[in-house]
């Protein structure tokens with residue numbers, strides 16, 4: 317396939333691949349097993365200038381967009397979908413600042429993120445507000461030129477490790493969808509603490525923690541956009557970041573496909589490599605086709621966003637829905653192709669299968685993506701009918 | 703601190719093939735890489751620069767294609783690269799190479815530290831570093847596995863030995879050669895790669911070095927004369943010694959003496 321990458325984009329792919337193979341591959345099993353946060357790898361990524369791929373040059377980044385981010389996340393995720401998340405979730409936490417930050421806020425926060433000195437995180441979900449984000453109970457009450465935050469955010473990726481957090485909190489419940497506000501909160505702010513680190517099925521090298529706010533005072537100048545714009549900030553952030561999750565899913569699937577193909581050529585049963593058994597071949601063919609289709613859709617979505625199209629919620633949701641479903645099927649089939657060996661921890665595909673599952677859940681479950689796609693379809697049809 | 707690192711382009715070792723007729727290495731279509739030991743040398747230079755400031759210059763003597771390894775080091779963060787390339791240098795042995803590199807140092811002038819790899823993985827002699835030091839009258843610490851302390855005027859380093867290590871201190875300028883235990887080289891950064899792509903190293907010929915004696919280099923100037931290069935045939939010839947242990951041991955000792963091994 318030729319996706320007409322520019323020379324710079326090809327360099328990003330090559331650099332990410334080299335980093336993944338030389339630095340991540342040797343440690344991925346251990347980090348997964350022991351749930352180690354990959355700070356050493358983050359340092360390598362920063363050294364290779366990869367943490368600021370999607371941040372404009374004026375703020376110390378490389379000036380790429382969603383597509384450049386996706387290329388890097390895909391390559392890294394081929395080797396480890398948990399470790400790549402340190403970068404991808406930082407992007408999720410950075411998009412609100414990129415999209416809605418004032419010039420002053422951008423100047424203050426983006427350079428350190430671009431340089432890899434600080435990681436970022438995005439705090440939306442709560443115990444009783446998952447798919448139903450409108451049900452959130454974390455509040456921010458104005459007190460002079462500060463806001464006082466109270467409440468607990470749950471399952472926040474990069475929690476505890478990141479320095480810069482974008483938090484959505486209710487400033488006026490009565491106003492409904494106009495009642496939430498987005499804040500930048502820095503680690504170390506009094507009243508901002510972290511809960512327990514979750515013990516997860518997959519992406520175990522990623523940190524998932526609670527963010528606990530107890531009378532945490534945040535200056536009003538840390539508001540992103542304006543009071544009442546919190547849900548708009550959140551929705552736009554997710555629309556921009558979903559292709560990144562899709563790229564993570566794609567990488568995991570492509571990594572599993574590689575493992576399965578290579579294994580099938582080595583494994584001999586009934587006096588022949590299993591790669592010469594048609595039932596196995598067809599499984600591999602389906603996997604490869606789905607991986608390529610997923611790649612084409614993600615690249616199209618990312619390029620649509622970077623081209624400055626106004627409405628991309630639908631294709632963004634489609635890319636995430638499709639790629640994550642493909643990742644689950646392909647990793648499950650990779651284990652199937654490898655039989656009992658695939659089920660064992662000595663081989664990486666069982667981990668890939670565990671890692672794939674999260675991509676169908678976070679940043680909106682597959683069901684929520686379908687809701688979003690259908691909603692857009694109906695809106696478009698209604699508009700056309702006018 | 704200005705640091706000069708000598709780097710060499712070598713054939714990716716797994717691919718080396720000899721021409722059975724001439725006994726020389728077949729270089730056509732063979733992938734060339736930066737000598738792995740020189741990558742550690744570059745990394746160490748960059749780390750010193752990050753701590754102390756200054757400039758890192760790499761120098762390689764070789765054909766025009768050797769620009770590629772210079773570009774790789776630029777991608778890692780090296781400031782400047784110089785390619786020494788001249789027909790007069792063709793066929794130079796280690797001595798002639800070292801003479802040339804010492805003339806390069808004379809021309810560069812302002813440096814405090816020279817770093818080389820322990821050895822090149824193809825030529826494998828480990829002679830060039832020490833010979834350059836000898837030519838220039840520089841103190842040398844070979845096989846450095848760790849720099850314990852470095853200032854503008856002195857260096858203290860650990861020299862890897864078979865049975866441990868020595869700690870040596872030297873005034874600067876000096877030359878050190880490094881082993882792989884010293885560090886883990888960084889990847890080329892994206893900004894570095896972009897800069898490297900456009901980077902054109904300086905190219906010096908013998909005429910660019912004042913006082914260069916051409917009689918010292920090239921095939922003619924090289925004291926090494928290669929009579930024959932060949933792949934040795936492996937011969938396994940064994941002999942079973944009969945008898946009980948004491949008797950067999952006595953026979954064995956006799957044979958060893960006979961063969962003048964000890």
Ligand SMILES: Cc1cc2nc3c(=O)[nH]c(=O)nc-3n(C[C@H](O)[C@H](O)[C@H](O)COP(=O)(O)OP(=O)(O)OC[C@H]3O[C@@H](n4cnc5c(N)ncnc54)[C@H](O)[C@@H]3O)c2cc1C
Pocket residue numbers: 405437438439440441445446447448470471472473474516524674677678679680681682683684687
């Ligand atoms: C490892 C991990 C990391 C995470 N990282 C972050 C993070 O960094 N920041 C953050 O804010 N959040 C994060 N989350 C939270 C994540 O986004 C939510 O888990 C997700 O949105 C789903 O919410 P829920 O788990 O409460 O599921 P629920 O909303 O309870 O859903 C349960 C089931 O019901 C279905 N369902 C619910 N509502 C509907 C509907 N209207 N239509 C159809 N089906 C529906 C869902 O699809 C799902 O199958 C993370 C979660 C995990 C597990």
Ligand SMILES: Cc1cc2nc3c(=O)[nH]c(=O)nc-3n(C[C@H](O)[C@H](O)[C@H](O)COP(=O)(O)OP(=O)(O)OC[C@H]3O[C@@H](n4cnc5c(N)ncnc54)[C@H](O)[C@@H]3O)c2cc1C
Pocket residue numbers: 708709710737739740761762763764792793794795796797799803817818819820821822823824825826827828829830831926928
């Ligand atoms: C017997 C023999 C015959 C040879 N005949 C020829 C010949 O006919 N024609 C020919 O072209 N070559 C010839 N060579 C190869 C050439 O002499 C050596 O490759 C070269 O001098 C470097 O020696 P080395 O590879 O052993 O490096 P080493 O001494 O093992 O290298 C040590 C370090 O010195 C530095 N260094 C070495 N070479 C260079 C360089 N060129 N530029 C910059 N830094 C360097 C590097 O830092 C390296 O890590 C011959 C070599 C031998 C041993």
